[in-house]
Amino acid sequence: xxxxxxxxxxxxxxxxxxxxxxxxxxxxxxxxxxxxxxxxxxxxxxxxxxxxxxxxxxxxxxxxxxxxxxxxxxxxxxxxxxxxxxxxxxxxxxxxxxxxxxxxxxxxxxxxxxxxxxxxxxxxxxxxxxxxxxxxxxxxxxxxxxxxxxxxxxxxxxxxxxxxxxxxxxxxxxxxxxxxxxxxxxxxxxxxxxxxxxxxxxxxxxxxxxxxxxxxxxxxxxxxxxxxxxxxxxxxxxxxxxxxxxxxxxxxxxxxx
Amino acid sequence: xxxxxxxxxxxxxxxxxxxxxxxxxxxxxxxxxxxxxxxxxxxxxxxxxxxxxxxxxxxxxxxxxxxxxxxxxxxxxxxxxxxxxxxxxxxxxxxxxxxxxxxxxxxxxxxxxxxxxxxxxxxxxxxxxxxxxxxxxxxxxxxxxxxxxxxxxxxxxxxxxxxxxxxxxxxxxxxxxxxxxxxxxxxxxxxxxxxxxxxxxxxxxxxxxxxxxxxxxxxxxxxxxxxxxxxxxxxxxxxxxxxxxxxxxxxxxxxxxxxxxxxxxxxx
Numbered sequence: 001x002x003x004x005x006x007x008x009x010x011x012x013x014x015x016x017x018x019x020x021x022x023x024x025x026x027x028x029x030x031x032x033x034x035x036x037x038x039x040x041x042x043x044x045x046x047x048x049x050x051x052x053x054x055x056x057x058x059x060x061x062x063x064x065x066x067x068x069x070x071x072x073x074x075x076x077x078x079x080x081x082x083x084x085x086x087x088x089x090x091x092x093x094x095x096x097x098x099x100x101x102x103x104x105x106x107x108x109x110x111x112x113x114x115x116x117x118x119x120x121x122x123x124x125x126x127x128x129x130x131x132x133x134x135x136x137x138x139x140x141x142x143x144x145x146x147x148x149x150x151x152x153x154x155x156x157x158x159x160x161x162x163x164x165x166x167x168x169x170x171x172x173x174x175x176x177x178x179x180x181x182x183x184x185x186x187x188x189x190x191x192x193x194x195x196x197x198x199x200x201x202x203x204x205x206x207x208x209x210x211x212x213x214x215x216x217x218x219x220x221x222x223x224x225x226x227x228x229x230x231x232x233x234x235x236x237x238x239x240x241x242x243x244x245x246x247x248x249x250x251x252x253x254x255x256x257x
Numbered sequence: 258x259x260x261x262x263x264x265x266x267x268x269x270x271x272x273x274x275x276x277x278x279x280x281x282x283x284x285x286x287x288x289x290x291x292x293x294x295x296x297x298x299x300x301x302x303x304x305x306x307x308x309x310x311x312x313x314x315x316x317x318x319x320x321x322x323x324x325x326x327x328x329x330x331x332x333x334x335x336x337x338x339x340x341x342x343x344x345x346x347x348x349x350x351x352x353x354x355x356x357x358x359x360x361x362x363x364x365x366x367x368x369x370x371x372x373x374x375x376x377x378x379x380x381x382x383x384x385x386x387x388x389x390x391x392x393x394x395x396x397x398x399x400x401x402x403x404x405x406x407x408x409x410x411x412x413x414x415x416x417x418x419x420x421x422x423x424x425x426x427x428x429x430x431x432x433x434x435x436x437x438x439x440x441x442x443x444x445x446x447x448x449x450x451x452x453x454x455x456x457x458x459x460x461x462x463x464x465x466x467x468x469x470x471x472x473x474x475x476x477x478x479x480x481x482x483x484x485x486x487x488x489x490x491x492x493x494x495x496x497x498x499x500x501x502x503x504x505x506x507x508x509x510x511x512x513x514x515x516x517x518x519x520x521x522x523x524x525x
Contacts (some may be wrong), residue, residue, distance in 0.1 A: 104388075114397075149510075
């Protein structure tokens with residue numbers, strides 16, 4: 001099982017969530033989530049589809065507003081900061097979307113340049129080019145620089161999506177279903193990339209998935225989301241060492257590498 | 258059972274229109290907020306000049322061929338259809354003046370706006386709608402950039418700037434269409450025709466036409482962006498956004514036409 005090479009600082013929580021509640025009309029999705037993500041940690045949030053895993057990271061990134069609860073990210077209360085402060089905070093958070101969310105009308109180069117030139121306006125074109133080449137190299141896709149997103153495979157799109165977030169040197173990475181819709185070999189490559197990113201950029205990450213291989217390969221800690229709350233937390237083995245009928249089938253039906 | 262059903266239906270009927278009215282006012286409030294946000298963000302630096310120019314080019318190119326063709330045909334047909342009526346009073350020599358006033362005051366801005374609403378408005382609605390449902394707008398937001406400024410402000414400014422240029426072009430092409438008909442039937446020379454075209458036009462005509470085109474351009478942009486930016490429900494939402502962009506923009510264009518014609522007539 002993978003363990004992060006950089007030590008986890010358990011005295012430094014980069015994300016602290018207390019009593020988070022979120023509903024969509026009458027559908028109560030998150031019912032009092034408590035969570036801490038520590039500096040240098042890879043936390044995997046496991047759960048069935050529709051349990052609110054993606055909602056959780058969207059609330060952390062400020063894309064959705066919580067109904068109740070306190071969410072502190074890098075020391076700032078998401079609910080209490082101004083739009084400008086939120087924008088500045090978001091630069092320090094990388095968000096990798098489930099479907100990559102690459103900008104269709106732009107080449108890979110423009111996709112990567114987009115956040116950089118708008119957040120670091122004093123950079124020269126040479127510095128921008130250098131940053132683009134560095135992140136492309138980090139995800140192993142230097143040759144795709146002039147391609148359009150439609151010309152890339154699913155795995156390549158995921159990698160470019162991750163590269164686009166890395167270009168701003170984020171402190172926290174949020175991965176939404178990073179291996180969804182990929183073949184098993186590409187899944188393993190993406191899992192390895194997540195670990196490489198953690199080691200190279202010293203990020204702390206939340207990885208949302210229902211893929212146990214991904215959870216096992218990338219997670220320092222697993223949190224199982226059931227009925228809108230974290231029912232079990234711990235190492236992979238600890239989480240699945242249970243007779244809980246809601247957790248066992250999850251393990252039994254998954255293919256473990 | 259029947260009684261129960263009919264009661265339920267009656268209840269539904271009672272609730273539905275009320276909900277519709279509430280939704281209508283809620284969407285009016287939303288549009289209002291969207292417009293205010295546009296004015297707050299569009300004129301505050303940093304500006305996206307490159308994107309505005311790119312969008313202007315897109316708007317112009319997308320509608321150019323259709324507008325050229327439609328403008329010419331409108332001028333030609335309008336002249337042809339007006340001839341018999343004027344002929345009854347022996348006033349066919351007034352055709353160029355009639356054509357120019359009709360085209361300048363009403364037809365050119367209106368025809369251009371309706372074509373642009375169909376071509377450009379639907380395209381903006383679909384493009385932003387698809388960006389919304391594929392989380393591209395969210396991706397821009399979480400990377401600390403301002404998607405509203407980049408996507409909405411640039412497109413609205415582009416349509417507001419480009420539609421008046423296209424409307425002027427349509428007017429010239431339509432006048433040319435009118436000339437083809439007049440020259441064929443009356444043998445009027447080009448210079449005489451042009452003199453008769455511009456003689457009756459006043460400053461108010463040009464100004465009203467320009468203001469109208471600016472308002473139409475803004476409407477097409479803001480409606481398309483609003484529909485696309487707020488689209489939901491996956492691919493179905495993209496279709497609805499494109500459709501809503503065209504229908505709402507066309508409806509508003511006609512309302513604005515009535516209002517501006519009324520106001521401009523006070524200055525004549």
